[in-house]
Amino acid sequence: MCMIDGMVDGLDFQIINALQIHPRVSWAHLGRILRVDPSTISRRWSALTQQRQAWTSCFEGDGPRSAEREISALVEIRCTPGRRADVIAELGRQGPIFSVHCTSGPRDLYVMISTHSLLSMDRYIDEHIAVIPGIVGTRTHYLRRIFLEGSGWRLNMLSDDQAEALRLLRPSEPPEHRKPAYRDVVAALSTDVRRTAADMQRELGRSITVISRDIDALLAANWVRWRVDFAHTLMGWSAAAVLWLDVQHHDLERLVASLRSLNHVRMCASVTGEANLAVFLWLHNLQELDEIEGRVASAFPKVLVKDRWIVPRIAKRTGYILDLDSRRLRYVPVGGQPVFED
Template sequence: MVDTLDFQIINALQIHPRVSWAQLGRILRVDPSTISRRWSALTGRRQVWTSCSEGEAPHLREQMISALVEISCAPGRREQVLGELGPQGPVSSVHCTSGPRDLYIMISTDSLLSMDRYIDERIAVIPGILGTRTHYLRKIFFEGSSWRLKTLSKEQVMALHDLRPSDPPKRPTPAHRAVVTALHADARRTAADMQRELGRSLSMISRDIDAVLAASWVNWRVDFAHALMGWPAAAALWLAVEPLELERVVASLRLLNQVRLCASVTGDANLAAFLWLRNLQELDEIENRLTTVFPKVRVKDRWIVPRIAKRAGHILDLDGRHLRLVPLGHHPVFED
């Protein structure tokens, strides 16, 4: 069983993924050995995992193309399809869902042409897939790496932010990229453990870890098996929002801690929101609240998500526990 302290530890690492247990103990007023023991238990049960990856600089991020692809499977072939989709780097997430589609996946490539080719040549041809439907993401307003548990006080959050390095490097160096790679599957890996792999001094490795902690082009994630820890349901809402109201609706959704990702999309709906829920009744409450505040907003569709098979590159088991990490593709998927 997980309790309030477990969630506080996870929340703290979402803010500062490499805070020391001694530092965190002072903030939470808990013995550091207790924190260490709790973290070891959570990761040992594969209920919590961390990762570190190189993202795109802001000006390059806008050039990436992302899409959500609906997939219809032949009866009885879904598991086989999941097995083929999981190892693919450009496929960041895979969800089992309701309605006329069996799955939906998130893909990122370097261009519209690459996306079109990838879906046609790498996805649609998988045995067991009957059809696909693509929704391009026009703008991602916020996503899972920025989501927080919100179990800490404002003072505790500020204390953690104050401990984070604040001097980002102007641009990534080969040494920085080597550190990110070394931390890829474990964001809390020690500098001593990395030393033999990197062949550099502890002080140099520690300095570069601080540098990448402050860098905007590095993605740090602390994820957990949500279905086992209080969020047994998930859903996607597809909304039709008038352009002049879009920013206000997004700001309202940002205040709902159930919303993990929000993006403008192409299609009949122009805004999609992806949620974790304590129960399905929460979805009714959110819809009612949203359409009461914004009477012109129309809910075009709603998908229930009973299972997430891959999230942000991490392959998950039936219970949502971590199995392994597949490095996400950041390079062109077609060299020609």
């Protein structure tokens, strides 16, 4: 909880949590679920977005059975002393770079990036990242399988009944194909998932009925990512960390299942390198890292912690440039620069 232009309280967290589950739920429906006047909910959400404490995004991703999956990687970056801020600014401008993190250890930063293939990833890092003035070295960790990721993370501020009521309101009939028209709708919703169909009508040149139908289809599609993010440091998460774990193959699925119950875990992926599992955490304080490591060690004594990275600042998250208080500043379209073909 915090004070800036206004008080962020339990109702604000409930609204954010509700939109994480159903990003386009009507305020009338949400009012009945939360037992709060819809006008109050509308006013609270407007304040959160106007004060840059909460924002939304929508973008295409891979479905679980996609024939052609994107390649994702975490890239460590070492900077010339005194040049880190310049490097952050340049990395933030590049669309294929989803996020930019300041971190501890021998690297200064790490970024998350997605491209169409291993070759295009290698070329992009070499020709667009390594050449930035102020960068003196990079190291790439390819993500093999993403078990958990940020668009699936929830605040858990609602009761089970409230969460289920929201899930039942969300469209459940996925589209059979990715129609070209869907890409235009996703782009129109990219920085505001609650835009009305009427507001989008002139931009898309389609009827309100068709746009509404396409939005419902996209809400059910497993290849569309809907996110509701917020200024984490202002709302109680003062630090972040990455644990690099060496996990025996037969323990991997059980460990991931255990990590799913930890609300600190924002992302979890198997990776290439000395460690084979990277766990990305949000923390209220650094002492929580000891508790998490202790829980893992107790349940999985053969799991080895190969490294720990502390993340004092997130400069860019899912396309949004963030200020030092973790509030959004501006949006850089995801994939806004050309990605090489093989």
